Amino acid sequence: MEYWKDENEPIKAFVKLFEAAMVDDELTGGLKKVNQLILFDYTENGPNCSFWVDCRNGELKVGPGKPAEEPDMTMSLSADDAHRSWSNKLNPVMAITRKKIRVKGSATGLLKLAPKLKKVAAIYVTVLKDLGWEDKILA
């Protein structure tokens, strides 16, 4: 991996990112509208390199690893591309076209989710700073 020293680092950053999003009412409200259980699967970089976001039934939960239930949608990519994506350095449409991102499950969910993820990404730099990982911030 180019940006991470092990498989735990990206999950720590991304779970923290969603935890930070949860204190923002606007972001929380937007994510709840997606109403899906989503698995972010980076397991090509390690068996535990994944996390999930559950925004079903008016709640918003996030956790490392795989969810206990079958996800409505799975987005599979590398942890490095995930870092680029959260840093707004990866065009997600192009990444899907070139199979860097593989999406399984609800297309409707994906379209509901995409605009919300862009808003979540806006606080990614702050999260990296909070973790003391300024060196990971992409210029």
Add this chain to the structure above:
Amino acid sequence: MNGNTGKIINVDLDKGSIETEILPEEYYTKYIGGSGLAAKLFWERGNISADPLSPEAMLIFMNGPFAGLRLSGASRNSVAGRSPLTGNWGDSSCGGYFAPELRYAGYDGIIIKGKAGKPSIMLIEDEKINILPAPEYWGKGTDEANRAIKEKYGKNYRTLIIGPAGENLVKYAIILNEGHHAFGRAGFGAVMGSKNLKAIVVKASGKNMKLADPEKYEELRAELNPKIKEALASDVMRENGTAANLEGGVVSGDVPIKNFTSNYWEEMGQELNGGILTEKYLTKRRACAYCSIACKRVVEVKEGPYAIPEGPGPEYETITALGSLIGSMDLAAVCKAGRVCNDLGIDTISAGGTIAWAMEAFERGDITEKDTGGIKLLWGDMATVIDKILPEIAARKGSLGMLLAEGSLSAAVKTEKDTINYTVQSKGLEVPMHDPRGGGHGLALAYAVSPRGACHVASPMLFMEMGACFYPEIGFEYELEPMTDENKAETAVIAVALGAIENSACFCQFADREIAIPEWVGLFNSVAGYNWDAPDMMKAGTRVFYLKRLINYLFGRTAKDDALTPRILEPARDGEPEGVVINFEGMKNKFYELMGMDPVKGIPSRKKLEEYGMGVEAKKVWRET
């Protein structure tokens, strides 16, 4: 001839004559079919000085080589000629079910000249072709006329019909297939109306088709149809239609709002997107002939002021043009406005663009109730749009109907005030519903250099900028940043050729995004036996683009007409693209240089034309050198 039938129908409505003609194979190998072949025929036979609504004007319908061959997205049809809206070369593409039936009847196209003595229809049943007086359909909406024609001839007879707007020569009148699929742009419904031709009806008895290599074609078809069907983008559009990503478009600033004065309206994105249409009003999904994507919508609004029975539903362009562009986020109202436009036979994009201009002009005081016959033009007032404005436009009734029936540019000129600056058009054609300031700066270039005027389907630039395709075999393997001018001129060179191929092959841009360049070449070779490689195919596309430029030059259009009105080039006032400036002239100058186009005349150099096998055409436009 393989692939194409090689045969067209020539109709002279003045003389009442109908003749069939075999075209030289070279026309197809050089100009493919669809709008490319139509341009070739117009170049040879068109009367350049003829008013587009005069009997001398040519109305050309043309299939592509894959019509009826059971390949997803490949059975569209083109209509072409001189646009009454713009006075330039115009073409418009339509999906639906007409193209395969025409092909099965034995024809690639129809050229119509003259004017029938009384309202008529054209009836094609294999070799039997007749022009029949049909005053009973005149004055009827497209839905009623379509039902009546099918009741008389049979439900499997395929129809092209104009509405009252076409009869009344509204400059952006459409031609509708099966009451649902539109030749929407450039006003060819008015051309049909000017010829007293209410409908063209076709029925074939067989499906005889000769292909160059049927086995190879079947092999390709068997690979491509599932590939197109299973693509994520297809899945998305099947589920929620072409407006599926409208909310994402709002976030990026691509969706126009209130005559392009704003690039961000979050609530609107949440109310007008395809997912909401599915949840609230969708009753069925429909597809064009042989297409596995099925992006067409059938909707019903059961109650409320905008209730409509089950019928054709709006796609992205209509939702935006009759929604956010005129200040509305009422999806039921948009559904009804779209249905009204269909029935009256009006292009929703130009209607929305023209009404949005009028609303802004009214807000600014540049037009008043004196100009509108007492009608107040207020953002988002959908009741007035539906009950008054659209019917008055279609009927050319009252001062407002007369003003807006000509399109935004003509209407602005008539005001004799400085209102052209906030028309949003290029070469007189209203800009479609992707704002280059948020959608991608290359799109501004693509709109401006498109022969028919601002057009989102003249080239796949929008898809290329967003990253929805890549074509390493023809040099497009790099990533684009939508909000800059970097590599946009270089990309446009590829895009205009690809767009010309798509519109000549009569392919759907949603379906063919999944087709790789070697597969494109394989399709042409297995169907028509061209023995092309990728450069041959791209050369044909560029040749088509060049020819349309030459036609526009004969109409008096030059490089200065490759322009956009100020509104679309001023920095966005809000949203993601706020404050960003488009380097339009830089992109245009580079594009001209790369295309070998004269910076004043706006046409390819003599040398460039000769390089593309267009020496004869070059002599006509470069006489003095």
